[in-house]
Amino acid sequence: MSTPKPQTPFPHFDPDAAAGEDSGLYGLPFGPEEAHVVVLPVPFEATTSYRAGTAGGPEAILAASRQVDLFDGELGRIYGPGIALLPTSDDIVRWNAEARAAAEPIIAAGGASDDDPEAQAALAHVNALSAKVNAWVYTQTDIWLSRGKLVAVLGGDHSVPLGAIAAIAARTPDLGVLHLDAHADLRVAYEGFTYSHASIMHNVCVEVPAVRRLVQVGIRDFGEREARFIADSDGRIRTFFDGDLQRRKLCGETWDTLCREIVESLPLNVYLSWDIDGLDPTLCPNTGTPVPGGLSYAEALHLLRVVVESGRRIVGLDLVEVAPGSNEADEWDANVGARLLYKMIGFALKSQGVIGGV
Numbered sequence: 001m002s003t004p005k006p007q008t009p010f011p012h013f014d015p016d017a018a019a020g021e022d023s024g025l026y027g028l029p030f031g032p033e034e035a036h037v038v039v040l041p042v043p044f045e046a047t048t049s050y051r052a053g054t055a056g057g058p059e060a061i062l063a064a065s066r067q068v069d070l071f072d073g074e075l076g077r078i079y080g081p082g083i084a085l086l087p088t089s090d091d092i093v094r095w096n097a098e099a100r101a102a103a104e105p106i107i108a109a110g111g112a113s114d115d116d117p118e119a120q121a122a123l124a125h126v127n128a129l130s131a132k133v134n135a136w137v138y139t140q141t142d143i144w145l146s147r148g149k150l151v152a153v154l155g156g157d158h159s160v161p162l163g164a165i166a167a168i169a170a171r172t173p174d175l176g177v178l179h180l181d182a183h184a185d186l187r188v189a190y191e192g193f194t195y196s197h198a199s200i201m202h203n204v205c206v207e208v209p210a211v212r213r214l215v216q217v218g219i220r221d222f223g224e225r226e227a228r229f230i231a232d233s234d235g236r237i238r239t240f241f242d243g244d245l246q247r248r249k250l251c252g253e254t255w256d257t258l259c260r261e262i263v264e265s266l267p268l269n270v271y272l273s274w275d276i277d278g279l280d281p282t283l284c285p286n287t288g289t290p291v292p293g294g295l296s297y298a299e300a301l302h303l304l305r306v307v308v309e310s311g312r313r314i315v316g317l318d319l320v321e322v323a324p325g326s327n328e329a330d331e332w333d334a335n336v337g338a339r340l341l342y343k344m345i346g347f348a349l350k351s352q353g354v355i356g357g358v
Contacts, residue, residue: 026066039083039084046193106191155319177215183198270307
């Protein structure tokens with residue numbers, strides 16, 4: 001007996017068939033109006049300070065996603081409610097080109113000198129363009145939230161989800177951010193850039209007061225001022241440093257036990273802000289600022305699993321800092337990113353009761 005096709009607006013869609021090169025994200029036929037999940041690409045990386053390339057993340061993940069088998073042994077038909085990648089905005093592409101060109105000399109110099117009017121003008125231009133990106137992401141997220149969609153932001157560097165977090169926080173009480181990253185991202189205007197990729201969580205804490213708690217996992221590269229900012233947060237920031245987690249595992253504690261401790265720190269509603277460099281860098285060697293250590297793929301998925309098992313709701317998410325390699329054969333980062341994004345979406349849908357799993 002053949003397995004019946006899923007109930008979708010596309011009765012002739014075969015989830016087991018090969019995806020065409022021109023098909024949508026994960027080879028799916030959904031448009032944003034039919035899909036329950038809309039993925040917002042934001043290929044912006046003006047302030048990436050070590051290695052560039054994350055602006056190519058959305059396109060690379062789209063290509064890699066067509067090789068992902070859609071049925072999931074744990075979550076079932078993740079694709080069933082529909083997942084659609086929105087078109088890339090011409091404005092974002094233009095703003096990225098302008099901002100990156102203005103930012104590169106500042107990054108090379110380690111910041112803009114106060115005595116250099118030209119550098120200060122370039123810095124102001126980058127900050128203004130970054131603010132435009134934030135406003136655009138906020139507006140787009142709010143539009144799709146008003147239509148009942150789950151919104152996933154796809155970067156680009158880690159500066160890009162600020163508008164989405166603010167839009168979701170405005171609609172969601174008791175919200176926490178679960179932040180996976182190698183870096184604390186709590187720097188104040190790193191290199192002078194107000195909306196630096198290294199400042200995203202500082203900006204969340206300052207500009208989005210409705211976020212009740214920031215819970216950080218995988219952090220292993222941070223500055224002294226960032227450590228002080230965490231200590232002075234009066235518990236609003238709970239950071240599970242990677243060195244501490246690894247030491248506890250080496251001394252016999254299970255990852256499941258540690259995940260349950262992490263999740264207990266979160267409020268009822270959870271936004272996932274995941275920088276792929278929070279993973280072991282063998283899974284993302286081309287990301288902008290790789291750091292030894294981090295979570296395995298299985299550990300990252302188990303953390304998501306425990307969030308859902310706890311009864312918490314994942315209300316939004318982003319995946320950032322995925323950078324394609326220098327040639328077409330080097331697609332490992334995008335391969336991992338596409339699969340991680342699919343599982344993030346799946347666990348979010350399960351947490352909301354949209355899918356029930358196998």
